[in-house]
Amino acid sequence: MLHARRDVADSIVGISRVESTHPEYDVRVGEDGLISPFMASNFNTLKRRQEIEVLHFLEGSLYITATTALRANRGFYHDRTLGYEVPRWKSVEIDELVDFLFVETLLGNLDQLTAAGALAHN
Numbered sequence: 001m002l003h004a005r006r007d008v009a010d011s012i013v014g015i016s017r018v019e020s021t022h023p024e025y026d027v028r029v030g031e032d033g034l035i036s037p038f039m040a041s042n043f044n045t046l047k048r049r050q051e052i053e054v055l056h057f058l059e060g061s062l063y064i065t066a067t068t069a070l071r072a073n074r075g076f077y078h079d080r081t082l083g084y085e086v087p088r089w090k091s092v093e094i095d096e097l098v099d100f101l102f103v104e105t106l107l108g109n110l111d112q113l114t115a116a117g118a119l120a121h122n
Helices: 067-073 097-108 110-115
Strands: 011-017 027-029 035-037 056-065 081-085
Touching (some): 011 067, 056 067, 056 081, 097 110
Parallel strands (some): 011 081
Antiparallel strands (some): 011 056, 027 035
């Protein structure tokens, strides 16, 4: 993908779609403990899931760049970086025991992911 798009890009990184943690549904907690929407003026103006902008997060499994671009930009993220979408089930960061248990469950159920079509996206 990077080779084919070298006219516009020097780097490519893994990204995955933001789903359950979309900032549209984040809330602030006030000093009184009450919550208020982060991106809306009130709860009545929250967007439906079908109306929100598709966002991605930097998922950390793929980093490819031209050496000259890495030296010049001192990193992989710059205005000539492509995103390579990785399915959510493949972009699990293991920081805690619960993350490890989640990955064990995924690996133990690959047959179900295949049946559900989740593996069709690689």
